[in-house]
Amino acid sequence: MDFTYDEEQQALREAVRGLVGKAYSDYETRRRTVAEDPGFDEQQWGRMAEMGLLGLPFSEDDGGVGAGPVEISIVAEELGRVVAPEPYLSSVVWAGGLVSAVGTAEQRAEVLGALAAGESLLAPALAEPGRRWANDATAVTAAEDGGSWVLAGTKEPVLHGARADLLVVSAMLPSGGTGLFLVPGDAPGLTREGYATHDGGRAAKVSFDGTPATPLGEAGADVAASISTVTDIARVMACNEAVGAMETALRTTTAYLTSRKQFGVTLNTFQALTFRAADMYVSLEFAKSLAVWATMVVAAGSPAEIAEAAQRASLQVSRAGRHIGQEAIQLHGGIGMTAEYSIGAYTSRLTALDHLLGDGAFHLRALAAAVGDHEEVDPLP
Structure with missing residues (x-):
């Protein structure tokens, strides 16, 4: 595999970096942005x-550009570098991917x-209270009445459910299986209770009470397999976003070590701290390699x-994100715990990404359960 970007991909990276880097070059801008709705x-x-x-x-026939996963990963990584709060992962990659x-x-x-033009914001309504990272639906049910469909449940x-113009909702079908439905934000019987998340984002509790819904695709079709694959793609893009965040967290930490003085010398003079920063770099490189491969x-x-x-990439990124985030705060000392300093926001975002689509323990269990599916091999001499 060739892991290097071609000229067009490099140009995309520079363009995205210029756009989001300019918008959030000052961490205070990001703080002010997430402090207010949406x-x-x-x-x-x-x-x-x-x-x-x-x-x-998305394809050109659907109003998109028709780029591939590598280009999407470039955008995700650049957004992660500045912990940009725009809902690209949830709205474009996840919800848009389902559509x-x-x-x-x-x-x-x-x-x-409409999504590509910035005229409509999508939100994936898949997660259910009391369940973690399931691709089927049980808490929301769909019923057909005279050719029309209605939803009930919670x-x-x-993510960004209170602001979304259109919800992509998974629901249990009358005949079994899981279907997807489109629900406008102003649909009757729809209740949305928005709140802030710990990483500065927004989420909502969304309730349906006889809410009219339009089947996405073939009415009554079980699309659990498609939900699973699109969610896996979103997991890989979340890994790329986390890599961008980890790169900035490491760079910020090493800059702090080379500028902050203690006992008359900079912190990087102390060998133990330098070794810890080196370990952070190793974790980052492992995670980046897996994210690019995935x-x-x-x-x-x-x-x-x-x-x-x-699963493999998410497990490695989960471990690396926890390691780098925690060490970044530790190496900053007390200032790393303050909201005024950026490193805490990066650690919080890495934590949110880790729990969004399945944490390390979840993916480790899935990989361990499939070990028996692989043939035995002789050890290397």
């Missing part, structure tokens, strides 16, 4: 749409076209291969 800069979201970033994963995978041609053109947490698998692999790659 928790991100809608003007910045519009600028991302103008650059074509919101339509990057792209399951929707009819008319639905894809309408929904994804989804939580729904992205390449998404570009050419089968659903089963994508699932395993997502």
Whole structure:
């Protein structure tokens, strides 16, 4: 595999870095942005749409650009570098990916076209209270009445669910299985209770009470397999975003060690602290290699291969994110715990990404359960 970017990919990286880097070059700008609803800069979201970033994963027929997973990973990593609060991962990669995978041609053109233009914000309503990282639905049920569909139940947490113009909702079908439905934000019988999350984002408790819904794709079809694959792709892109955040956390920490003085010398003079920073670098490189490899698998692999790659990358990124985030705060000392300093925000975002689509323990269990599926091999001499 060739892990280097070509000229167009490098140009995309520089363009995205210039856009989000300019917007959030000052950490105080990010703090002010997340302090007020909707928790991100809608003007910045519009600028991302103008650059074509919101339509990057989708085909040209659906109003997008038709780029591949590598290009999406570049955007995710650059957003992670500045912990940009814009809901690219949840709205474009996850919710938009579900519409792209399951929707009819008319639905894809309408929904994804509006998303790509920055005219509509999507939110994936898949998570359910009391359940963790499941691809099927039980808490929300769908019922058909005279050719129309209605939903009942609760989804939580729904990322940016209070602000979303359109919800992509998973629900249990009358015949069994899980279907996907589109629900406008102003639909009757829909209740949304928004709140701030620890990393500065927004989520909501979304309740349905006889809420009208439009089936996404074929009515009554079980799409649990498609939900699983799109979620795995979102996991890989979350890994890339985490890599961007970890790179900045490490760079910020090493800069602090070379500037902060104690006993008349800079902190990097103390060998023990330098060794700890070196260990952070090793964790980062392991995580980055797995994230890049998993992205390449998404570009050419089968659903089963994508699932395993997502699990392997997510496990390594989970371990690296915890290690780098905690060490970054420790090496900063007391100032690392203050809200005024950026390193805490990076650690909080890494923690949120770790728990969004399955933490390290979740992926380790899945990988361990599949060990018996592999053939035995002789040890290397």
